[in-house]
Amino acid sequence: MKRRFYCREENQDIDRQDLQSDAIQDRIQSFMESRGFPKMWEDGEYERYFELIFGPDREKQRAYLRGILALDKASLSVGNRVLGALIASKLAPAIFTTNFDDVVESAVADVGGQALVPFHLEGSHNILSAYKNEEFPIYCKLHGDFRYESIKNLSEDLKAQNQDLAAGLRTACNRFGLILCGYSGRDKSVMDLLHSVLDTTNPYPHGIYWTCLKGSTPAPSVEAFVEAARRRNVDAHIVFIETYDALMLRLWRNTPNKDVTLDNKVRGSALTPVAIPLPSTGHGAPIVRLNALPLISLPKKCHALETKRALTWDDVRELRSRSDGAVIFTRADKVLCWGASNDIKAIVGANFGALTEADVPQDLNLATNLQIKGFVEEAAVAALARGKPLVRRTNRTSSFVIAAPQDDRTSELLPITKITGRAAGIIAGLIAPPDEFHPETERVSWAECARVSVEQKNGRHWIVVEPDVWIWPTRARRLATDFLGERRKDRLNAKYNALLDAWIKILLGTTERNTVSAVSSFDKGSLTENPRFEIGSRSAFTRRVTK
Numbered sequence: 001m002k003r004r005f006y007c008r009e010e011n012q013d014i015d016r017q018d019l020q021s022d023a024i025q026d027r028i029q030s031f032m033e034s035r036g037f038p039k040m041w042e043d044g045e046y047e048r049y050f051e052l053i054f055g056p057d058r059e060k061q062r063a064y065l066r067g068i069l070a071l072d073k074a075s076l077s078v079g080n081r082v083l084g085a086l087i088a089s090k091l092a093p094a095i096f097t098t099n100f101d102d103v104v105e106s107a108v109a110d111v112g113g114q115a116l117v118p119f120h121l122e123g124s125h126n127i128l129s130a131y132k133n134e135e136f137p138i139y140c141k142l143h144g145d146f147r148y149e150s151i152k153n154l155s156e157d158l159k160a161q162n163q164d165l166a167a168g169l170r171t172a173c174n175r176f177g178l179i180l181c182g183y184s185g186r187d188k189s190v191m192d193l194l195h196s197v198l199d200t201t202n203p204y205p206h207g208i209y210w211t212c213l214k215g216s217t218p219a220p221s222v223e224a225f226v227e228a229a230r231r232r233n234v235d236a237h238i239v240f241i242e243t244y245d246a247l248m249l250r251l252w253r254n255t256p257n258k259d260v261t262l263d264n265k266v267r268g269s270a271l272t273p274v275a276i277p278l279p280s281t282g283h284g285a286p287i288v289r290l291n292a293l294p295l296i297s298l299p300k301k302c303h304a305l306e307t308k309r310a311l312t313w314d315d316v317r318e319l320r321s322r323s324d325g326a327v328i329f330t331r332a333d334k335v336l337c338w339g340a341s342n343d344i345k346a347i348v349g350a351n352f353g354a355l356t357e358a359d360v361p362q363d364l365n366l367a368t369n370l371q372i373k374g375f376v377e378e379a380a381v382a383a384l385a386r387g388k389p390l391v392r393r394t395n396r397t398s399s400f401v402i403a404a405p406q407d408d409r410t411s412e413l414l415p416i417t418k419i420t421g422r423a424a425g426i427i428a429g430l431i432a433p434p435d436e437f438h439p440e441t442e443r444v445s446w447a448e449c450a451r452v453s454v455e456q457k458n459g460r461h462w463i464v465v466e467p468d469v470w471i472w473p474t475r476a477r478r479l480a481t482d483f484l485g486e487r488r489k490d491r492l493n494a495k496y497n498a499l500l501d502a503w504i505k506i507l508l509g510t511t512e513r514n515t516v517s518a519v520s521s522f523d524k525g526s527l528t529e530n531p532r533f534e535i536g537s538r539s540a541f542t543r544r545v546t547k
Contacts, residue, residue: 002028009035023478078266080107082248085262088112091255093136094172098187104139111265119165127168138172140165142190166193173197177206181244185210185222194225198232207235211247214240214313214331215396240313242370278458282543290540291500293508295454295461296516298376299531302360303344305335306353323347325392328382328521328531330375332368334358338379338521338531357528364456374399377454379531380463383519384452384507389413391447393470401507402449402470415502416448419495423448427483432476444476446483450503463535465507467491467499504537513538 006028007014014024029040076084084107086092095104108116119127120141130138142165172178174197185191197203208229212218218238229236241247252258252266305311311319316331323329327339327347336358337344345352364373374394381399385392389407393400403413403423413423424447432442449470455462469487471477477484491499501511508517515537522530 002032006031076103076107076110077245078268079243079245079248080104081111081266081268082252084108084111085252085259085266086255087116087137087139088114088262089255089259090136094138094140094176096140096142096169096172098142098183098190100141111262119168125164127164128171131168131171138168140168142169166196169193170197170200173204174200174202175205178204178208180208180210181247182211185219185225188221191221191225195228198228198234203232204229204234204236207237209237209239211239211241211244214242216240217314238312246367279545282545284544284546286544288542289497289500290542291466292455292457292462292464292540293504294536294538294540295380295463295533296536297532297534298362298454298461299338299360299379299527299533300362301528302358302375302531303337303339303341303528304356304358305329305337305344305348306356307335307348307351308353309351311335311351319347325382326522328375328379330371330378332371336360336372336375338529340522340525340529364454364461373454376531377452379521380454380533381452382521383531383533386519386521386523388506390506395474398451398453400449400451400468400470403447405445405447405472412506413448415505416499419498419502420448427480430476430479430483432473432479435475438473438475442473442476444480445472446470446480446487447472450507462540463533465500465503467496467503500539504539508535508537510537 003014006012010031014028033039080103083092083095083104087095087104087108088111097104105116105118108114116137116139118139118141119130127138127140129135142162170193173194183190208226210218210222210226212222222238226236226238252263311331313331316329316335319327320329323339323343326343327337329335329337341355344355360376361369361372363369364376377399378394381392381394381401384390385401389404389410389412391402391404393402403416405424407413416423425445427444427446430444432438432444434441447470449468451464451466451468453464453466455464469484471480471484505511508519510517516534517537518532518534520530520532524530
C-alpha cells in the first residue's frame with residue numbers, strides 16, 4: 001500500500017522486489033511520514049493508513065484488496081500446505097484469522113481436495129450453530145472477507161469485534177488450545193477478546209503458544225497477555241521460531257499416521273538420493289585458484305547448557321554480550337556453548353542449571369543446522385584471530401577478522417601492509433550522523449578485514465576467506481560507498497591473489513603449502529570447552545578438463 005501510494009504521488013516506478021532495499025524502504029517511509037502518516041510499527045498504523053488513503057469508501061477498499069489478494073497473485077507456501085493438510089485431516093478443528101484472503105481455503109482445496117467455507121461478518125450468527133452441531137472444521141475471518149460488503153479496516157471498525165464471531169472464538173478457546181502465528185498483538189479489540197476468555201470458567205484448557213520470529217521482541221501487549229494467562233494458571237508460552245513454514249513443517253513431520261496422499265501434496269517433491277558423476281580431474285591450463293582452504297577437522301563436542309528458566313534468543317544474545325568473547329553461544333533445539341565451565345556458570349548466574357556434553361552436528365548443509373553453521377563459524381574466527389593483532393566480529397549472517405586499528409603497523413600485519421600500504425585508518429571528512437540508537441556523531445574509520453565462513457561442498461568442509469574492508473561504525477557503511485569503491489578498485493586477479501596469500505599467512509602463520517595448522521578458540525580447555533580446527537594451507541583450485 002505504501003509503495004503504491006508513493007509511486008502514484010511521486011510518479012515513480014518501484015517494483016515490489018525493490019522493497020528488499022533498506023534505502024528504498026527508508027525513502028518511502030520518510031515520504032509517508034512527511035504526509036502525516038503514522039510511523040512504522042506505531043499503534044494504529046494499519047487502520048490509519050486505510051483511513052488516510054481510502055477514507056470511508058468501502059468499495060475502494062475492496063477494489064484494492066481484490067487487486068492484491070486475487071488468487072492468481074497468491075502462492076501456497078509449504079506452511080499453507082501443511083495447514084491445509086491438518087484441516088483436511090481434522091487435526092485443526094478451529095482456525096481464526098484477521099486476514100481477508102483466500103489462501104487457507106485454497107490450501108484445503110489444493111491439498112485435501114475439500115471445500116472450506118469460512119464464517120465472516122456476513123451471516124456471522126451461523127458460527128454458534130456450527131459449534132452446537134459439531135460441524136468441524138470451523139474457519140472464521142474475524143475482520144471479514146474482501147469479496148463481501150462487510151470488512152474491518154478502519155479505526156471505528158476495529159474498536160470492537162462482531163459479537164457472534166467473538167463468541168465463536170471464546171467457545172473455541174474454552175475447548176481447545178491456542179497457537180498464534182504471524183499476529184503482532186497490536187489490534188486492541190482482538191487482544192481484549194483474548195483477555196476476555198481468561199474471565200471464563202475454562203480458559204485455554206490446552207495452553208497458549210504465541211509464536212514470534214527468532215531475533216524479534218514480542219509486543220508489550222503480547223507479554224502482558226501471556227503473563228495474565230499464567231496468573232490464571234494457563235500453560236502459556238512465547239515460542240520463538242525460525243519461520244512460519246519451518247514451524248508448520250516440524251508439526252507435520254511429527255504428526256503420526258499421516259495420510260500418504262496428503263503427505264505427498266504437502267511436500268510437493270520428495271528427497272531422492274542421486275549420484276551425479278563428477279567430471280574427471282582436469283590437467284589443462286589455466287589453473288583457477290579458489291579462496292577456500294580445506295577444513296580437515298571440525299570440533300565434534302561442545303557443552304549443552306541447561307537453565308532453570310528457558311532461554312530466548314534475546315537471552316542468548318545478552319549472554320554473548322556479557323561473556324565478551326570468553327564463551328561462544330548458540331540456540332538450536334537446546335542452548336549450546338563452548339568455553340570454560342566456570343566462566344559459563346559465572347556468566348549465566350542464578351539461572352544456571354547444568355552442563356552436559358553434546359555432539360556437534362557435522363552436516364552443516366541441513367536446514368535444521370543453520371544455527372550450528374554460525375556457531376562453528378564464530379568459533380573458527382575466534383581460533384584464527386587468537387593471539388594476533390586482529391579483532392573479531394560476528395553479526396546475524398557472517399563472521400569477520402579485522403585488523404586492529406591500534407596495531408595496524410605491527411610486523412604481524414606486514415603481509416597486508418606490503419600490499420595495501422596501511423591496514424587501518426580514518427576516512428577524512430566522513431561523519432556518521434546520530435540516530436535513535438546512537439545519540440552522538442562519530443568519525444568513520446576503516447580497516448582491512450576478511451570474511452570467514454565454513455562451507456560444505458562435495459562431502460568436504462572448507463574455510464572460505466574473502467578479503468574486504470571493514471567500516472566503523474557499521475551503520476556508516478552506506479555512507480562510505482565512494483571510499484570503498486576507490487580502495488578496492490584495483491583488487492583484481494594479481495592483487496587479490498596476493499591479499500589472499502597475506503591473510504592465509506596471518507591466520508595460519510605459515511606460507512608453506514600442503515601443511516596443516518591446528519588452531520583453537522581459547523588458550524586452554526578440553527575439546528568440549530575449547531573447539532579445535534585443523535586447516536590445510538593450500539587453497540582449492542580447478543583446472544580445465546582436457547579430452
